[in-house]
Every structure is written in structure tokens, then in C-alpha cells.
Amino acid sequence: MAGEIAIKIEGLTFTYAAGSKPALSDINLEIKRGEYLGIMGLNGAGKTTLGLSINGIVPQSTMGFYEGKVTVEGLDTSTTPVREMARTVGIVFDNPEFQMSQVSAAEEVALGLENLGVPTEEMPPRVSAALATVGLPGFEERSPMGLSGGQQQRLAIASVLAMHPRILFMDEPTSNLDPIGKEEVFELARKLNREDGLTVIVAEHECEVLAAYADRIVVLDQGKIVMIGTPSEVFARGDELAKLGLRVPQATELALDLGGSDKKNLPVTTEAAVKWVEAR
């Protein structure tokens, strides 16, 4: 473990081969080990592309023009094989069903391990451990298609966790889930971050969720980083966010409406807003 920086992005510009404008434009960003980073932005702002640049799918498996350098746990993502990168960065997308291909949960989780060439005898314990971590102990023989949306998404997370990544990137992980599923997935990500020290990066529209979980938030607009800071710092700039078509948590909006001007101490969560109002 060299240093405490998990991800270093320097001057990253990427334009898809079919695109006329860069999807990402001169991105400079350092993400610390164990950090929980939220990414906000309109659809098309570059959130997904940024995630894919962290595990090397951009540029290695994506046609386009790439400039700059992304270093993840000491690995250059433009040259380290994507298969190798999967040991370091796990990615979970918005629709868990698209990620399910096997007849049992155990096979689903083992698939990634097979791709990594993990010896067969090592697989069952790693599979079981990953299923237990995501709260699906004993689900080895269950069919992925018979699981609820929240369980499927946790299974998708187990599949990447079995590869023992240091970083987990989730791209709108709950947009297809019901309220129970959403709670399950975000609570799991918080546990992995707090207890196991995983670096977690989440692209998400719901600002209340990012406010509740993230240490820092990056705001992307048309491929550029336009804001970065703690949730309180970012959401204090409500007017600028509104111009970008984004909003702030209702907790923050309430405090601003009540004349809150101490930008450093604006509430961003339900609990903080209740305290803030009662201390007025």
C-alpha cells in the first residue's frame, strides 16, 4: 500500500469516437483511500464515462480519443489489462438484471473469479464469503432471476466483491429498485466503506442520498468538474446548482429559506435539519 491516494486523475479528456464534444474534459481529481465520493450531474454530464475510466474500460475497450493519465492503486488504467483492473475496481450498473447470466447465485459470483483464473478450490469459500457480506448467506443455489431487485443488485455487488477490489464504483445503483431495495444497497455500500475500508464512488441523481452518505461530492457539467467539496459546501451553492439543472436536498433548501447564511453549517440531512431548526 503506497500512499493514501486510491485514484489520481490528471488532465483526463476523452471523446467517444462517435461524439463531437468531449465526454470528459480536463478532469483533475484525487480520491483518497476509504473515501466515499458522490458524483452528481445531468444525464450526459460524464458520470458513467468517469467511472469507466477508473477501471480502464475507457479507453481500452472504448473507441475514442484519450488524453491524460489515470492511476488507480498505482496502476495505469490505460495500459493495465481490464481483467487485471477488475481485481482493483468493481463496477455495478443501474440494472442488476442485465448483469445476471448464470443459473445460480454461486455461479454468478464465481464467473468473475473464473475470468481472473482463481484456482477452483479457492472459489467456494470466496463465493460464500461474498454472499455473506452482502447479506445473502446461504443463497448459493438460488436462481438470480428469482431474487428481488434489491437482492439482485446485492448479488451483483457480491460478484465484484469476490474479486476483492479496493474500489467500488456504482452507477445509479438503485434507480430500478423499490424503496426496500434502495435502502439495502446504500446501507451495504456504507458498511463496505466504513467497516472494510473500501473506496466507494457513487453516481446518483438523488441528492438526499449523496448528502446522507458521501464524504465529498463532485459535480459534473458537460464533461467538466464544476464543483467539488463536502456535501455542505456543495449544497450551499444552491443557486449555481439550479442553473445547472440540479437541486439541493430539501433539508438545505429549508435552511436557506429560513435565512440560513452560515454556509459552513447548513444542514444537508434530515437529522441535521431538525437539529438546525430546533436550535434557531
Add this chain to the structure above:
Amino acid sequence: MSDAIIQVKDVRYVYARGAVVALDGISLDVPAGQSLGIVGQNGSGKTTLTKLFNGLLRPTSGAVIVDGRDTAKHSVQEMAGTIGYVFQNPNHQLFASSVAEELAFGPTNMKMSPEEVKAKVEEAFEFFDLGQYRDHHPYRLSFPLRKLVGIASVFTMGPKIFVLDEPTTGQDHQTTRVINRLIHKLSERGSTVICVTHDMPLVADVSERMIVMWNAKMIADGTPKQVFSDTEVMQRTHIAPPQIAQISMQLKARKGKEAVLNVEELAAELGGKKKGGA
């Protein structure tokens, strides 16, 4: 005669395979012009309920009367002029090579005369403000516009009732705002609008009434204010009311009062500085 445009009378629905009870003793009257939100976990019966409205599913027992017609005695095609469904993903709905063609498809298929079809399409261009995209290919439009075209292509069939399935899922704030405004507009012109959704801020904004489904039963029915104030139901179903509602319910000084659903209202109630004009 009830003036409800949808009457669900003590309906039970059992999926034959596996004998899963999807709906268990549901009774519901939806007055014409009401904006209704249906919420609940996946598998709670929401979708089954809406599939009864056009006869796609027929009740195992009980009856469903829509616009005066018993859905068990009419085909889905016959109901299409009364009730229109808008799917979550417009890509599953759009197939024509221009927006104009897309909008004309439904009414043409319903055997409206060419003049009527033209009138419907023009009305939709006006209502959805889509006139400038008339000759565009639907797939070349941005997602929010495609979503509007999806709703407009149902609108041209002239239904009295719109059923919107997860209209805002996965959308950014900008798109969500466009959709919310459109739902308000549909309500204002007298349409009955039913949103099936997990998006509670949407329900708080656009629905006059909401019902909560839980294990095949309807366990709450009231205004969003009333239902979001029902702590027991919210906890049991893991439904998170909009953040402002949660804050309003947790303030000690408001103990026992109903939830507040918008920020300005709570700020005003708390006697705070109000934003001028905005």
C-alpha cells in the same frame, strides 16, 4: 350511479400458476379527473391492479367498471380509447420514423377518420409543445423529449385516463421537472392521471390522492399529506416520505401535526424569512 370513472369492487386476483394471490379484496373508486398515485414495494400488487383497468387482466372475483363498462365484457382494444398506458421506457413504445407518424399511429389504428387523426395530432403538438420536432426521428430526440413523445402518442388516442408507469425513474432533475409539469397540465385539462411509482416527491407534487399497496392489500388511502403522516404505514412498507415531510414530522414543536410537503410551506409555518417572489 357512481360518478367514479374507475370502480374496483371487492376484487381478488390470483395468478393461476403457483396460485399467487396478487390482489386480495381491493375496493377503490377513482373519480373522473382525479390524480392518483399508487405506491408500494415491487410485488405488492400495484401493476396487477393497473392491468385490471383496461381488461388486460380480469378479476378472479369481483368486478372492475371503467367509464361505465365492465372490463370483463370488453376487449383491451375497446378500452384503448378510454384508458392509455405510458411505459417506463419510451424506447419500448416508439417505432415510427417521425414524431408526426408516431403520434398518428394510435388514432389511425383506432379507425379514426384522417381528419380526426390530423386534429388529434395537431392538438398534441400544441399541448406538448412538440411542433418543432414534427419531422424528427423519435430516436434522435433527447431522452426527455422522447418521454414526452411517448406520452403524446397515447394522448392522441384521446383517453380519459392516463396510467403512467414510473414516469420519472432514472431521470435527472431537469427531466423530472418537465414530467411533473406535464402531469399537472393533464390534470388541469380534466384527465384522470394514475402514476404508479417509487418516486415519493413526484406523488407529493402531482397526486391529490395516494394509495399504498402491501402484500396484495390496499393498506392506506388518503391525501399524500395524510398518508405520509401515517408513521406506522411508512415504517411497515419502508416507504421514505419526501425529506421535507420527514423533517416536518420530526420537529418537536410540531408533534402530532400532519406532514408538510413543500419547503416554502414549512418555512412559512416556522415563521422564517420568506423568499420574495420566487
